[in-house]
Amino acid sequence: MTQDQDVALSVKNLKTFFYTNKRCNKAVNGVSFDIKKGKTLCIVGESGCGKSVTASTIMQLLPTLSRIEEGEITYHSENGDIRIDQLERNGEKMRSIRGSEIAMIFQDPMTALNPVYTIGFQISESLKYHTDLTRTQYKTRAIELLRDMGISLPESRVDDYPHSYSGGMRQRAMIAMAMSCSPKILIADEPTTALDVTIQAQIFELMDTLKKEHGTAIMLITHDMGVVAELADEVAVMYMGNIVEAGTVDEVLRNPTHPYTRALLASIPVLGKGKHQDITAIPGSTPDPYDRPNGCQFADRCAYRIDACDVMPEETQIGRTHRVMCWRHEEVGANAAE
Amino acid sequence: MLTYVIRRILILIPMALIISFLVYLGLELTPGDAVSHMISPEMMASISAERLDALRVSLGLEQPFIVRYWIWLQGMLQGNFGYSTAGGVAIHAILADRLPATLELSAVALVFSTIFGCVLGVISALKRGSTTDNVLTVTGMLGVSIPEFFFGLVAILIFALKLQWLPVGGRLLPGYDSYWDHLPHVIMPALVLSIMMTAGVMRYARSSMLDALSKEYIKTARSKGLPEWRVNLLHGFRVALTPVIVLIGFRLPVLIGGSVIIEQVFQWPGVGSEFISAVRSQDYPLVMMIALLSVMAVLTASLLVDILTALIDPRVRLDK
Amino acid sequence: MQQNKDVILKLRDLKAHFPVKAGVFKRTVGHVKAVDGVDLDIYRGEVLGVVGESGCGKTTLGKAILRLVESSEGQVIYCSGDEQTDLTTLDNEGLVPYRKKLQIVFQDPHSSLNPAFTIFGSLEDPLKKYGVKSRAERRKIIGDLLEAVNMRPEYMDRYPHEFSGGQRQRIGIARALSIGPELIVCDEAVSALDVSIQAQVLQLLMKLKQEKNLTYVFITHDLSVTEYICDRIAVMYLGRVVELCDSEELYAHTLHPYTKALLSAVPVADLDKQTDRIVLEGDVPSPVNPPSGCPFHPRCQSAIERCKTDVPKLKRYEVDGRDHFASCHLVDLPEAV
């Protein structure tokens, strides 16, 4: 693959395994993708598919009982490439990237902020370690950031504690914290799952503005296909530790080529299609991560299953940007086009 | 914050009243002439039976129970704690004599165990699963399992009787009263008491710290690129501190209990050993007063703990 | 009004206020007006959707119907033929016959089943209470219930942790069905499930509704699901119903500005259907001190002077010959319709 000029971070054949309870869970089992400058990559999948683990792996924020087994995570910084997977977990080099080059926001703004410190203090912590600002400038900058994020009365709000913020405001404060050092990449791990739709709309609008104004590359993790359709430039669909299908949002949503993607899209009601829309449930449930099928992880629930599916399908490039992991992708794709 | 403190105090007052009432009830039910609790024995010996009756009336003792309680309570608030039946000494004099010794012992143990307990607990939590952690955990377990007096006995045997480095017990020999003279006396009881307490604080600090470290905001702090010491101490320990302080407040009764026995083992002339001799000689007024005093100490400590936690944890402070 | 339909439950000016205590003496300084005057008729055999954002009182409304939270004012009238009973006036004993008619399915598949009991253990006590004396009979009933929710009867001897989220939710439905209710409140019944499982449970609910002639009050924040499953929809904001009409009608002719914003904010998984989003400013105000006048006016982009002072009533409008209720002053303005 030729390296695009505008790729901010590339992940190749990444495997992250968890070792809790003396078992080995292959949470992320060989995923590859690029995050491009000024674009949004959505990683979509159900709970337990490994999407959040992928995000934590990039930030090296994994729990103790887990490790990167294989693969490369390369951050293309202005001063050359950095292999994140080879850095020490909480070493100096990794810390200098976290927060300043790559920032992250989390799913639940209620628990992601430390309850005993003011919002201003928590924002200034980032500034302290990644900028040359002086102590007095921290507060001005924090107020500025909060104002940018659309928090009213930032001058007084900056000295408030998280519990006096509403959920939406906390997520804004989280974004302010993440954006404080103008990172090149923003990883958002289900940033609106805990929020209401009207607040979700506010947060997405804010993220869209940031992407346009700062050229930030965004990796957005979500389980909601609607969010993908509205925000993504590119999509990667994950199932049980693999990216089963990836491509631009047009390719994946208009012409889904993996049976899982197709089934997923067919199983969700779409607003505005009325009461008589056709909905097909996916049979069965996701397999036990400790008792996975040998081959294709989706095989047991798949309408297209054949004997070949007992072997893990290879990743096939079916367009310049569109790739899929399925033995029968041609037939699936043909059906979709009908 | 002010509302919070006032609220805490207002909760405390009825508690203190109920407990003092119970203590008075106990006093009334135990054998002994009520007058003898209230006037000095010399006076008692020197007056006639008629005068005694007159005195009863003037002290209000023929009045209903609740009024007697009220009179007694007023006396208490003015520092009139009554008289010991055994020695006939005024209780406030006994307390004035014994309290400093107990406070000295408890203060040393409290400070020592808080600092060392927290430090060791945090180290143990940060190195979870390592050899250091395992050694500290088992040591802590031993610390809370060995009876304190047994620990004290072994210490006396080794350091006082065999090695003869330190005195067996007591606080001050007559004639020696500079601070340095009594330092050797305080070392053993204070250390024995502290080590018991330290083990408890350490175990608690460890689990509280582990709890704090598993929180989501620790991940947030790391994601900002903060150095580990800052993540662990400013984000982890600061939050873990609240339950530890609450625990130390709760452990005050344990400290008082421990000091009662330790004072006895080391013949330390504090309130605790006085209490035991009062129980042995069934000196009810003294027993009751010391019990009341210890409850008041616990209540005051719990108030202080509440205020302290409110100061370090904005959630507590701003909640109400 | 739709007189011809058979009403099963009438809510009349239902209010659920919870005291807020503060200050030195913990005096009541205000009330959380979780549900603040709701009038609703629920018809036999329909699926009534109750939608709104968190804190709008939809869950409290559902629980107030079942008396899982006590309402502070108003009536919940159960109708059967000519018999009408106000459930809020009954004591625990008197309520028992009605408990049988009304049941609830919960949101969280992890906390909705008792982890210490097998499925049989969890489900048998209600049956005992409602007169199934023999154990064999109870096992038979529970086995049949599990089959009805597409599970194997022998699963009744397993513990909840052996099941996936979707399976637990189906067990929760089986439990609600166990004593043969007429109306089931589904409190965010599919919200916590993965999307691929959601559809299974939704289709199961629809199947059961047909088979057992059930009525659902379907409480959710997910408008896409509501549209798919509900016959009528009530939109709630700060404890009140702001719009109520047939499901298709709501999407076709939205009257209330809040509903409009809500609908536009939902991300749609269809690239061809992207609409312009109406992004509301600010947060939902606190239900302790709701704004004066129309509770929505501080966030409403087309609010007029009148909205700040007058509380709009839920009024009936007729759009294309169908009933449509909304509480908004703007709808009364001539240019609005």
Added chain:
Amino acid sequence: MSMTNTTGRKTSRLDRQFDLIRRREEAGQLTNPRGYRFARKFLSNRLAAIGLLIFTIIVLVSVLAPLLTPYDPRAIDLRNILKPPTWAHWFGTDKVGRDLLTRVLYGGQISILVGLGSALASAVVGVLIGCYTGYVGGWRDALAMRVSEIFMSFPQIILVLLLVAILGQSLSNLIIIFILTGWGGIYRLARARMLSLREEEYVQALRSFGLSTPIICYKHILPNALGPIMVNITLSTAAFILAEAGLSFLGLGVPLDIPTWGNILNVAQDLRILENNWWVWLPVGIVISLFVLSVNFIGDGLRDATDPTQQG
């Protein structure tokens, strides 16, 4: 089979563990554990298993004391006073020639009875009150809370001694006193668990069926609170055994004519015995410490086994 560690970091102890697990996982040797998760986790905790072993041994030898020793714990033998350990008297003899091993064994019966019995009884009282008032809330809850606060603001030993002074010294009095002073802690624990468990959806489901309060709170909710309660019972057993020993050591616990661990230690207050006759007090002190240690190990093991957040 060689593991490829492409990340190029140095391998640690943890890495080697991971390699082993992964190798076994891929070889299909690891299956989802069967049987009681709780028992498995408890026994895989080495300290807890050791604790259980020591606990069982001490309890057994105490209960079987009449079969194990030929002596009477109260038989005075003035020809054998303060004899150091011999084959005839493994732990030696005391001031009046009683066999110390026999006294330790018989003493164990009483000490364990006092410790375990008071812990169980105060747990029953605390759980009965805590579960009910915690579930129903309201004035009952407030009342129970106030009462427990009053009991708990007395330092335990002070309250115990106070009651000893009033009620007098006897074995049954001691147990009653321990229950009075001990119920508060477990009551609070049970209440706190109830406060969070009563919000669970399965509880609301039971309420929506109109089941009665005792059935809901004792039959359905209580089993879910048993984990922490069990842990608390072990911890309070340890505490009561220590308290009995302490009180008896002071001569204020169980009357001195009944052998208990604390009563045996009582003589060590005499400095001459402390210095010259170690066998009189050292073995029994070690037995108390071992027993309490074993109970604490069991408690810790229970806590880890019942805590779902624990991994490893």
